[in-house]
Amino acid sequence: MAADGEVAHILAEDYFKFGIDPASRLGQATKRGPITEDHVRGVQAFIRAVNDRWDGLSPRMAETRVDIPGLQSKGRIDLKYQQADGLWIWDYKHGRTWVDAVENWQLLCYAVGALEHYSVPGAIHLCICQPNSFDPDGPVKVWTLTPGEFVIYRGRLLAAIAATKDPEPRTTPGPHCLWCSGRGACRALGAAVAAVFDYLTGAEYVPASGAAVGLELSILDQAADLIKARRSGLEADALARSRKGEPIVGWEVVPKMSNLNWTVPLSQAADLADLAGVNIRKEALLTPLQAMAAGVPAEIVEAVSGRESYGFGLKKSKSPEVFFNG
Ligand code: SF4
Numbered sequence: 620m621a622a623d624g625e626v627a628h629i630l631a632e633d634y635f636k637f638g639i640d641p642a643s644r645l646g647q648a649t650k651r652g653p654i655t656e657d658h659v660r661g662v663q664a665f666i667r668a669v670n671d672r673w674d675g676l677s678p679r680m681a682e683t684r685v686d687i688p689g690l691q692s693k694g695r696i697d698l699k700y701q702q703a704d705g706l707w708i709w710d711y712k713h714g715r716t717w718v719d720a721v722e723n724w725q726l727l728c729y730a731v732g733a734l735e736h737y738s739v740p741g742a743i744h745l746c747i748c749q750p751n752s753f754d755p756d757g758p759v760k761v762w763t764l765t766p767g768e769f770v771i772y773r774g775r776l777l778a779a780i781a782a783t784k785d786p787e788p789r790t791t792p793g794p795h796c797l798w799c800s801g802r803g804a805c806r807a808l809g810a811a812v813a814a815v816f817d818y819l820t821g822a823e824y825v826p827a828s829g830a831a832v833g834l835e836l837s838i839l840d841q842a843a844d845l846i847k848a849r850r851s852g853l854e855a856d857a858l859a860r861s862r863k864g865e866p867i868v869g870w871e872v873v874p875k876m877s878n879l880n881w882t883v884p885l886s887q888a889a890d891l892a893d894l895a896g897v898n899i900r901k902e903a904l905l906t907p908l909q910a911m912a913a914g915v916p917a918e919i920v921e922a923v924s925g926r927e928s929y930g931f932g933l934k935k936s937k938s939p940e941v942f943f944n945g
Contacts, residue, residue, distance in 0.1 A: 622651040622877075623658065624713040628682075628697065630654065630662040631711055635681035635698055641666075646885035653881055657751075658713075660905075664750040664912040665711045668759045669698060672744075677702040685732035689780040696729045705742030705763070708733065712749040720747045720760035724776065724795070730764075731773050739766040750912050758912065794841065796848035803852030812849045815842040836933065 626649055633639040641662045647654050673679065679700040684693050698709040708729050712718055720726065726745035734743075743764045750758040764772065782788060790807035802808055819842075826832045857867045881888040892899040904910075907924035911917055 621714065625651045626654060627658045627661050627713040628711065630658055631665055631697065632682045634662065634666055635669075635679055648882070648884060653883075653885060655885075660909060660912055661713055661750045662711075663914070664758055665709075665748045667914060668746075668748045669709060672707065672746075672761075673700065674702040674704075683733075685729055686735070687728045687732050687780075688735050689777060690728075694725070694729050694732060696733065699729075699733060701740060705744055706730070706733070706740045707744045707746065709746045709748060712747060713751060714749075715752045717752045717754065718747055718749060718760075720745050720762040723747065723762065726762070727772055727776055730769065731776055734769075739769055741766065743769050753908070792845055792848075794844040794848075797844060797851070799848070799852075801852075802848045803854075803856035805852070808845065808849050808852070811845050815845060818842075837935075840935070 629649060629651070630639075630641040630644065633644075634641060641654075641659045644654050645656065645659050669679075677700045679698060680696075681698050683696050683699060685696055686693055696708055697711045698707075700707050708726055710723075710726060710729075723745060726747070730743050730745060734740075743766075745762045745764070747760045748758055749760070752758070754760075790805060792805070792808045792811040796802050796805070796808050799805070818838075826835055857870060858872060861867055861872045883891075889898075889900050905913060907920045911920050
């Protein structure tokens, strides 16, 4: 998890466990960097999203460890609680890469682990709160499963886990590879990327219909995901080899630097700048989206804000996915 995400998770955990208001900690230093307005705003949006759906009484458990059945691994559930309308499992994402709740296997793993020794409740709500990734439907995505649907998905998950024990496990590359720690060494992913390369360098093909254009756009989007996953895996492999002294031909290892950040509380930095006669305190208004995330009702914001069209783009519709299978 990136440092920003870790800071935000610390704020969320402290709110749900100890009731500490994130805003009261603005500017404080943590071992992962200072707490900024961005962290506070994101976690406030998470708190509001949860409180809007919580019955106000049921105990909430933050940052609970969960064993994933059949895997020698554990997960950490950001927040869970059970109330009359079912089990709620929340995952807060501070990053900008859009993540859906529907068929989210990370959340399914958490649910399967959380319910391993319990009967399945009347509904399971798997929720993502992602305030920094723009979605016209808002930052909260909830996938609600009936007990029957949950049992079917649990079966698929356990079967997939069992299949990984096969001496020759079948691997299917896809966007999920981006989060796989084995992506640098995975043959199936390497083969899929090679197939993409062949396709791109060999294609003398002009799509003849809207259907063909749409299909090729989908393939290219998926290819981009595969290449990104493979590249980040190879980069990790190259860094590991380089640490052991093996040269990586054509490449050198250089430090990655973050943006320049204050390492003291923000108020202290501002006081120091005052000594130089410069006021560095921002007095900017929140953007309309930030205002909604901060709790201003959408009707009020929408009455005094708007968008301007500056051309047209494409948005993925809900169509069947096609993946390279290596
Ligand atoms: S990199 Fe290979 S093993 Fe990892 S998820 Fe992708 S296909 Fe599966």
